Amino acid sequence: MNETMTMAAASAAPTQRAAGARRAQLPILALVCAVTALLPLVMQDVYLQNVLILTLMYAALSQSWNILAGYCGQISLGHALYFGVGAYAASFLFAGYGITPWLGLLVGAVLSAGLALVLGYVCFGLKGHYFAIATMVIAEIGLLLVHNSELFGAALGIHWPLGADSWSSMQFARTKLPYIYLALALFVLTWLATYAIEGSRWGFWWRAIKDDPEAAESLGVEVFRSKMAAAAVSAFFTAAGGAFYAAYVAYVDPESVMSFRFSLLFALPAVLGGIGTLWGPAVGALILIPITELTRSYVGGSGSGLDLIIYGGLIMIVALVKPEGLLSLVRPGGAKA
């Protein structure tokens, strides 16, 4: 009897401790939110506000990518496709039919999740590099299809009609403040989704699949369905980010929302900050996105590629020195026992 009690205690203790460490993440999120929300009061420069919006947006998008790649271990290099689906769904519905981008965002996200299930059904038989290459090729096919479709404006894309500033149309020409809060909301939602997944049975399964799919299967984990679920959630949030971006720049064309460059930009912050971690994508985005924007404005032109060279260098350093990402530097406990 007594022995049973201690065993029950021993088995309960670890879960409680882990839950405590997890709950400590929520105040950090609250702090990040507070700082970000107050930042525009002191930072009124429009250019810097643009950098802030993009940083938040890429933090959210990289988090979405991280859900599939970091937690479930399925490295996708084709997330630009889902981004494009979201961006085009919102633009097409708003410019063509005057439907509010809020609905467009939802439609795009659901379409994108459905598309991820279809593609996952085809691709999840592939392992490792083959899967990554397949996602890349499929995204390129998507880009070509949109490029050649008159319905979506082909190479010219879709311009959002000019109108008065309003929340219902997600259009604000006079101030960037609403976009800061929208981007922040996007980031918080993807973060909270990841947080919830991390503590759930699904989160456990995904990490097991990442470590060793065959061993996971032998323990009763439904590997295929788990991967499908991770892909759908990841695509859903990526498309939501795409719809936001389209509303923000009020214009989409194939290259500006679906090029391979985006697939890279979603992956790199997570890799730099710490793949498969809650804060990795945000930390990575906080470093990478300002670098991109600064080099762009100093060197001029968006096609110079200098930022990508810097990225490449940073990633190489991280891969050599700290493969777990920068976050493992501040949490040595996470790297070792």
Next chain:
Amino acid sequence: MRHEGINSGMSPNASTATPLLAVRGLTTAYRGLIAVSDVSIDVDQGEIVVVAGANGAGKSTLLKSVAGLERARSGAITFFGERIEAMPGHVITERGLAYVPENRRLFPGLSVSDNLRLGSYLYRKRADREAPLERVFSLFPRLKERLQQRAGTLSGGEQQMLAIGRALMTRPRLLMLDEPSQGIMPKLVDEIFAAVQSIRDTGVTILLVEQRLAESLEIANRAYVLQTGRLILSGTAAEVRDNPDVRKAYLGI
């Protein structure tokens, strides 16, 4: 519908009619080569059955085929009266057939307690999930001491204990072990073999693949010997031990 698992209390050697596991004419290819060819084996309720053979004899492929991780080209696998050769691995696990793969295959980044939890996530009710934990701790007290440690930091023997413990968390009727003694210090090998026996004594049938034939025959009821994918010998543990070819080829006598 889930089975009752290790608490079902079925007595060993109870069955005489149909075997718990029946493999008939199994042929499986591994990476395009036929690794198991027309193999038939039976495992009765409450037995420890050993499958022996040299490297590349097809032992692991046989277990993987039964576990649903490799697809059979032909043949039938019946477990507890149900055909399972076409079922996906996770469904087979739900039916009560657990598999501990070669080289343990733990989740090295997860803690010992999380590795164990993963085995029990088959069950929706918390009580069902935690019930086997006590049994695992009493079999392997070391695991209880190391609950918070990452699985990757355990010694080889402890990792094997964790792999077996993790499989027991699924509450199997039949436990298949692939080379549990591999890469483990001799003292712990005895401990593992003793644990296998006591797992059997709680009503879990064992199908064991081992290179250490002498030790495994000591705890086994029956044995099969594979050579280049084919079954060349089968019999009781004593019969196999006394077979002149086995003595020469595997026991070094």
